[in-house]
Amino acid sequence: MSKKNIAIVSLLIFIAYYAAVIIRGYLGESWKMLADFIYLLAPLLASVLGIWAFMIFRSSKQNVSIFFLSAGMACYFIAEVLFFILENILGVDTTPSIADFFFLLAYPLFFIGLLKKILQERVSFSFKKNWPFILLAIVFIVLFSYLSIFSSYNAEESMLKNIILVSYGIGDLILTVSCLFILVIVFEYEGGKMSYPWLILNMSFLVMLVADLLYAIYPDEYETFIYLRAILDTFWIASYVFFALAMFRLISIVKEKQQFLEQQGIGPDKI
Amino acid sequence: MNDTQENIEELINAACDLISDNLGTTTAEQYRKFYQGKDRETIEISIRELLIELVGPENARKQLEEKIPSIKNNKTNI
Numbered sequence: 187m188s189k190k191n192i193a194i195v196s197l198l199i200f201i202a203y204y205a206a207v208i209i210r211g212y213l214g215e216s217w218k219m220l221a222d223f224i225y226l227l228a229p230l231l232a233s234v235l236g237i238w239a240f241m242i243f244r245s246s247k248q249n250v251s252i253f254f255l256s257a258g259m260a261c262y263f264i265a266e267v268l269f270f271i272l273e274n275i276l277g278v279d280t281t282p283s284i285a286d287f288f289f290l291l292a293y294p295l296f297f298i299g300l301l302k303k304i305l306q307e308r309v310s311f312s313f314k315k316n317w318p319f320i321l322l323a324i325v326f327i328v329l330f331s332y333l334s335i336f337s338s339y340n341a342e343e344s345m346l347k348n349i350i351l352v353s354y355g356i357g358d359l360i361l362t363v364s365c366l367f368i369l370v371i372v373f374e375y376e377g378g379k380m381s382y383p384w385l386i387l388n389m390s391f392l393v394m395l396v397a398d399l400l401y402a403i404y405p406d407e408y409e410t411f412i413y414l415r416a417i418l419d420t421f422w423i424a425s426y427v428f429f430a431l432a433m434f435r436l437i438s439i440v441k442e443k444q445q446f447l448e449q450q451g452i453g454p455d456k457i
Numbered sequence: 458m459n460d461t462q463e464n465i466e467e468l469i470n471a472a473c474d475l476i477s478d479n480l481g482t483t484t485a486e487q488y489r490k491f492y493q494g495k496d497r498e499t500i501e502i503s504i505r506e507l508l509i510e511l512v513g514p515e516n517a518r519k520q521l522e523e524k525i526p527s528i529k530n531n532k533t534n535i
Contacts, residue, residue, distance in 0.1 A: 377509070448487075
């Protein structure tokens with residue numbers, strides 16, 4: 187898959203999703219399933235590229251971190267598919283459900299992957315140098331603590347549902363710290379090609395955090411207003427696409443070097 | 458340092474270890490083939506430039522110090 191192809195596929199997912207949302211707006215709720223189905227293509231793309239990246243880097247020192255990152259994304263994809271089946275085919279309440287288990291499992295997997303990466307690189311983290319990011323992380327932590335953890339608790343709901351809702355808030359806190367980890371990696375690789383995939387991965391997680399934050403503020407409106415749902419879904423789709431692009435960039439770095447050597451007459455098959 | 462075949466082989470092994478760490482064994486084995494018959498200086502420049510291109514000068518310096526300290530002692534200016 188070339189750079190051009192991945193860009194076209196990503197763009198087509200956005201266009202198809204918006205076309206389905208507009209059709210739904212004109213023709214009614216019976217078309218909701220189409221938009222939700224197209225939405226699934228984004229986490230599918232991210233998962234496939236995550237697995238591909240792991241296959242490429244499985245013999246490198248980055249194998250564990252990429253394994254956990256792609257496993258986290260695979261959990262998101264499974265969760266999204268289960269969510270789609272529960273909501274659109276079975277027509278049952280999606281929270282609490284098995285989909286929540288997979289959504290929540292992704293957060294610690296991402297965290298472990300990034301922690302492993304940082305420990306492996308033995309980066310020297312300077313609080314003095316990185317204070318703006320630490321400040322930003324604190325702002326996000328305070329926002330999520332209030333919006334996703336404290337305000338999501340509802341005494342009228344079941345204990346299980348409350349545990350799940352609060353867990354999402356904790357998951358977003360984990361994601362916030364993960365973003366900080368990624369920035370540390372980006373700075374570690376400053377001036378090198380490897381910094382770009384991690385920067386794109388950071389974009390992916392930041393966009394996801396914004397979407398989660400908006401959902402925490404407008405949970406009822408998300409279910410009621412088609413176009414607000416479309417905006418939030420766009421953020422989540424963008425997050426998945428950024429993840430896919432980050433993995434693709436990592437793969438491209440290896441492929442470029444292999445192609446260079448092949449041009450010198452040294453292919454992997456000749457070894 | 459005396460550029461015996463053994464020394465060059467050691468350097469190639471260390472360079473390929475670094476490449477394997479960053480890009481995986483398939484690419485490392487391609488580079489092993491690429492380095493065959495090359496002199497010490499060419500290999501040292503190649504691995505140094507490759508690492509700087511991939512992970513930036515600071516991380517490249519760390520990796521080289523750990524696996525091929527002789528590059529730093531000899532002629533690296535990163």
